[in-house]
Amino acid sequence: MAYIKSRKHTVARAVPHLSGAAAATLMAIAAPGALAQSGGALPEVRVQDTTAADYKTDNSSNPKFTAPLVNTPQTIQVIKEQIIRDQGATTLTEALRNTPGVGTFFLGENGNTNTGDAVFMRGFDSSSAIFVDGIRDLGSVSRDVFNIEQVEVVKGPSGTDVGRTSPTGYINLVTKKPKLEDSFMGSLSYGSADFKRGSVDWNKSLSSANGIGAAFRLNAVSEDGGVAGRDFVKNKRWAIAPSLALGLNSPTRIFLDYLHVKQNNIPDGGVPTIGLPGYTTPDATAITRGLARRTYLNYAQRVDSSNFYGTSSDFDNVTADMFTARIEHDLTPDITIRNTTRYGKTSQDYMLTSFMGGGLTSTNGVGTLPAVTAGFLNTVIPTIPASWTITRNLPTNKDQENTIFTNQTSVSAKFNTGSISHSFNGGIEFIREKQTANNFYAPGYASVGTTLAAAGSWPAANLYNPNPYVSGYNRIANGTGSDGSTDTIGLYAFDTLKFNEQWQLTAGLRYDHYSTTYNATALTLARTGNGPQTSTITPTNLKLSDNLLSGKIGLVYKPTENSSVYAAYGTAAQPPGGANFQLAAGGTGNSAARTDFLPQKAKTYEVGTKWDVLNKRVALTAALYRTDVSNEVVQDSVTQQYFQTGKKRVQGVELGVSGALTDNWGVSSGFTTMNTRVLSGPSVLADGSTALAYTPKKAFTLWTTYQFPFGLTLGGGARYNGKLQRGTDGAVGTPAYVDSYWVFDAMASYRINKNIDIQLNVYNLFNKDYVAAINKSGYRYTPGTPRSAKITANFAF
Numbered sequence: 001m002a003y004i005k006s007r008k009h010t011v012a013r014a015v016p017h018l019s020g021a022a023a024a025t026l027m028a029i030a031a032p033g034a035l036a037q038s039g040g041a042l043p044e045v046r047v048q049d050t051t052a053a054d055y056k057t058d059n060s061s062n063p064k065f066t067a068p069l070v071n072t073p074q075t076i077q078v079i080k081e082q083i084i085r086d087q088g089a090t091t092l093t094e095a096l097r098n099t100p101g102v103g104t105f106f107l108g109e110n111g112n113t114n115t116g117d118a119v120f121m122r123g124f125d126s127s128s129a130i131f132v133d134g135i136r137d138l139g140s141v142s143r144d145v146f147n148i149e150q151v152e153v154v155k156g157p158s159g160t161d162v163g164r165t166s167p168t169g170y171i172n173l174v175t176k177k178p179k180l181e182d183s184f185m186g187s188l189s190y191g192s193a194d195f196k197r198g199s200v201d202w203n204k205s206l207s208s209a210n211g212i213g214a215a216f217r218l219n220a221v222s223e224d225g226g227v228a229g230r231d232f233v234k235n236k237r238w239a240i241a242p243s244l245a246l247g248l249n250s251p252t253r254i255f256l257d258y259l260h261v262k263q264n265n266i267p268d269g270g271v272p273t274i275g276l277p278g279y280t281t282p283d284a285t286a287i288t289r290g291l292a293r294r295t296y297l298n299y300a301q302r303v304d305s306s307n308f309y310g311t312s313s314d315f316d317n318v319t320a321d322m323f324t325a326r327i328e329h330d331l332t333p334d335i336t337i338r339n340t341t342r343y344g345k346t347s348q349d350y351m352l353t354s355f356m357g358g359g360l361t362s363t364n365g366v367g368t369l370p371a372v373t374a375g376f377l378n379t380v381i382p383t384i385p386a387s388w389t390i391t392r393n394l395p396t397n398k399d400q401e402n403t404i405f406t407n408q409t410s411v412s413a414k415f416n417t418g419s420i421s422h423s424f425n426g427g428i429e430f431i432r433e434k435q436t437a438n439n440f441y442a443p444g445y446a447s448v449g450t451t452l453a454a455a456g457s458w459p460a461a462n463l464y465n466p467n468p469y470v471s472g473y474n475r476i477a478n479g480t481g482s483d484g485s486t487d488t489i490g491l492y493a494f495d496t497l498k499f500n501e502q503w504q505l506t507a508g509l510r511y512d513h514y515s516t517t518y519n520a521t522a523l524t525l526a527r528t529g530n531g532p533q534t535s536t537i538t539p540t541n542l543k544l545s546d547n548l549l550s551g552k553i554g555l556v557y558k559p560t561e562n563s564s565v566y567a568a569y570g571t572a573a574q575p576p577g578g579a580n581f582q583l584a585a586g587g588t589g590n591s592a593a594r595t596d597f598l599p600q601k602a603k604t605y606e607v608g609t610k611w612d613v614l615n616k617r618v619a620l621t622a623a624l625y626r627t628d629v630s631n632e633v634v635q636d637s638v639t640q641q642y643f644q645t646g647k648k649r650v651q652g653v654e655l656g657v658s659g660a661l662t663d664n665w666g667v668s669s670g671f672t673t674m675n676t677r678v679l680s681g682p683s684v685l686a687d688g689s690t691a692l693a694y695t696p697k698k699a700f701t702l703w704t705t706y707q708f709p710f711g712l713t714l715g716g717g718a719r720y721n722g723k724l725q726r727g728t729d730g731a732v733g734t735p736a737y738v739d740s741y742w743v744f745d746a747m748a749s750y751r752i753n754k755n756i757d758i759q760l761n762v763y764n765l766f767n768k769d770y771v772a773a774i775n776k777s778g779y780r781y782t783p784g785t786p787r788s789a790k791i792t793a794n795f796a797f
Helices: 020-029 031-037 081-087 092-098 295-299
Strands: 076-080 130-132 148-155 169-175 183-191 195-205 214-227 230-246 252-265 315-332 335-354 394-417 420-440 444-448 451-456 477-498 503-527 533-557 563-574 600-613 618-635 642-660 665-673 675-680 698-707 712-721 741-751 756-763 771-774 780-783 788-796
Touching: 076 081, 076 092, 076 642, 081 092, 081 148, 081 698, 081 741, 092 148, 092 169, 092 698, 503 563, 618 675
Parallel strands: 130 169
Antiparallel strands: 076 148, 148 169, 183 195, 183 788, 195 214, 214 230, 230 252, 252 315, 315 335, 335 394, 394 420, 420 477, 444 451, 477 503, 503 533, 533 563, 563 600, 600 618, 618 642, 642 665, 642 675, 665 698, 698 712, 712 741, 741 756, 756 788, 771 780
């Protein structure tokens, strides 16, 4: 299925030219490198070419996992910094391509386009289950990985680990910390679509003569570039992350971290699905007022997948700040107490001019693809596609701020009770999360009281040749908005009990008390005949508090020292308002956030085996899993009322391999099947079948590198995602699914000397045309990135 026709962006040169802000940032930070070159304090860092890339991890950074990964009865994949660097990945979404079946497959609802890391995992939206160093990270933004040591993808039961969460797992980003060594590393990249990026990672040991172990680390990045295969879309960001560690070689250690991120992007609303396989006219069968169905749309050509249907006024501005203080104290060699305090704030101001592309209505004859307005039918000529237009009638506005304040205290201990050894972790955490948002006028004319607000509207875009340089819509706040917050007190305990060399039991239990408050105002506009427009502001004030109890247990049998066979069970829950801090009044409506509804609950069963082979250099994993989700909201076909009788299931197999097959050959690979089904309730798919949306039945990922003895490293990867079914909302004529696809990438790097290597990454090597994401109605899709390239100079001193 050939979707994408335009290939406008190619690599133009290999030496990056950074913007003024980028250059200033990097020059200011590069001073330590100059010091190292002139014989200062920084010693030389020598990179050896005789060892393969190390993609294997033995332990999670999360102390709640009280056993090594080989003995942990759960599917956990760790994506290390090495593989992120080898692939030239810059965002969390790109890093997650290394775990099968996890991705940003969902583009959003009709009038709303998803922003940031909108991740689906095993059949369910996991966007609200993203954590940084074990603490929830709020905001629908794109996360850069410049300061990330590794990404841990935890699949299956997770309520015990993190409290309220999505049914099928969570993602934990582990940040870089100072070390007792001197190093200075960095990179400069240039690539397709005028991509420019520079980053530095400077670590300085501050240990004094009296032996106090202290270190300082500074990570920074600046990026400015377009998106290959997409016109006008742009990503521009800079970020800085200083961190200080004290007492690294003492029983008491203090870590102070700060992160500041600034983004000024142009967002992407996708392109119309017109002309794709499965597309037919969006007009319903019965059209009144003498308007015929536009059957000529059944044979319409695809639009150029590089087309941008927004406007030059669109923007996505993000400011994020995060401060973290962590104190660790070793009471004894086997007992450690930790306390972590964090305050974080993410502000996002966003406007995207979007479209729906729906059909003619039976009441007023207004259609949106192509735009046909009653009284102006001559503006569109059915036989001349160049005259077709699409109405840019859905500006997606977001002015949102998320804040979090948390304090966690935990203890880790190893001890024996008789012949049973324990590895224990338990703690308490206090969390306050808050989200505020402002609302804006819809296109057209609106008023509040005696004040007239002329919101206006954008002119329609030419379907095959859209022009972003237009005016007409005024973004005006309407004085309403929302304010939601959740306070949580959580208590948890985990323990791995070792009975003998063959048998272990890992168990965890968590209790949460949460309280959610939601205050909002909504504007309703009305006009009687030709009279003046009137407005009404309606307040909503809702509260909900309850308790959650989550647990997990796993029995482990060890055939050998470096292997395990296990069976496990665990639970998770997502209460009303748990994902978006919004509540809905009880009694009516289909919102899962209704205050009279119970939490969505999930139960996961898993059996599997893990083996560390080839002298423990390679990890092999295999698991069979099943997750049942209950308390889903469905509508009764007789009473038309909504009840929590819905049930869904996802089950399958997951296989993985990671590590060094030889001294020069590294590999990371995974395969999964996801068989999904609605057990109780109506279909959630456009084609009426019983599976779940945005979940490929099969998915595969592979990355491998080989190091030659003369400084050359070659690498490559493959990704496969099976057919994706979209959701349903009554849309007519749009594709119900998108086809499966394979994508291949390649990498080559050459070490020029002990300090510098040059790396070339080529993405989508065979220029595969595919759909990366589709929205719920099927009116819009995101094209997969066409063949593109990036060249990077890496340096280390």
